[in-house]
Amino acid sequence: MAEALMDSEATVANMRVIGLLLFAIxxxxxxxxxxxxxxxxxxxxxxxxxxxxxxxxxxxxxxxxxxxxxxxxxxxxxxxxxxxxxxxxxxxxxxxxxxxxxxxxxxxxxxxxxxSSAADFTWRDPVNLKFILKFNIGISTGVSDVNLCLKKCNANPYCMSIEFITYKSGRKECNLNGISSKAAGSAYQKSVNTNIKFAKFQEKTCNV
Incomplete structure (x- = not known):
């Protein structure tokens, strides 16, 4: 009788454990x-x-x-x-x-x-010769000016910033970044590329 009672209590305890596990899942x-x-x-x-x-x-x-x-x-x-x-x-x-x-x-x-999650974000003023390294989500060549580069970024819901670059060779490049300068930390740097004639960095910021 005592053994049967102990078995019953053990069964109830096991069922409680199983129940808690199922609840957690x-x-x-x-x-x-x-x-x-x-x-x-x-x-x-x-x-x-x-x-x-x-x-x-x-x-x-x-x-x-x-x-x-x-x-x-x-x-x-x-x-x-x-x-x-x-x-x-x-x-x-x-x-x-x-x-x-x-x-x-x-x-x-x-x-x-x-x-529309970034609907409250607008473009900050551009910064010369600054870049975000490693976090590029798209590169477009043949983009003629900064405004077209900004439009390409606006068309990508995950684009946070751009770099519009004109090289000494005449080639132009629009880089789209999927991160802001503050979140990028030390990856946000001043350019040391001597082949660059002109470059502007611009990013979105939230209007609180």
């Missing part, structure tokens, strides 16, 4: 579906290191991080990393090119997919 699935929708897209297991942010906060779930980004007018993406105390959330007023992300089992990158 369901919550995770709901969270993943909520993140991957028509507004946001999540890249799991990837991360990007930057000191720039709109805000840095810690939450219990990734979904809370995404909701924070949704509430912030200028937020375009959020870098999430699971830490001991919860999920560290760094919201950004910039996109990060997918190819620039590095493998991180504890990290996630979530970005807005709505083409």
């Amino acid at each position: 369901i919550v995770c699935e709901i969270g993943c579906q909520a993140i991957n929708n028509e507004i946001f897209r999540r890249v799991q297991g990837k991360y990007f290191s930057t000191n720039h942010s709109l805000s840095v906060e810690t939450f219990r779930s990734q979904l809370q991080c995404v909701l924070l980004c949704q509430r912030q007018k200028c937020c375009l993406s959020v870098l999430i990393r699971q830490e001991t105390e919860g999920f560290s959330c760094r919201t950004l007023d910039s996109f990060i090119p997918i190819k620039a992300l590095v493998h991180d089992a504890m990290g996630s990158y979530v970005y807005k997919t709505d083409p």
Whole structure:
């Protein structure tokens, strides 16, 4: 009789554990579906290191991080990393090119997919002979002036900045960047290319 009672209690305990595991899986699935929708897209297991942010906060779930980004007018993406105390959330007023992300089992990158998400962004004044290295998402040759280069960037919802270059040979080039100068950090540099005759860097900024 005692053994039967112990077996029954063990069965109940096991069922509770299984129930909790199933609940956790369901919550995770709901969270993943909520993140991957028509507004946001999540890249799991990837991360990007930057000191720039709109805000840095810690939450219990990734979904809370995404909701924070949704509430912030200028937020375009959020870098999430699971830490001991919860999920560290760094919201950004910039996109990060997918190819620039590095493998991180504890990290996630979530970005807005709505083409109108940068509707409150306008172009800042140009800066001469400045470049963002490594984060190029498109190169167009034969573009005759800066305005056409800006139009090409505006046509790409993930373009954050441009470099319009005229070389001494006469060749002109329009580089589209998928990141802002602040988010790029040390990759934003002054050009030392002696073959360049003229160059302008220009980026989008959010009107708060």
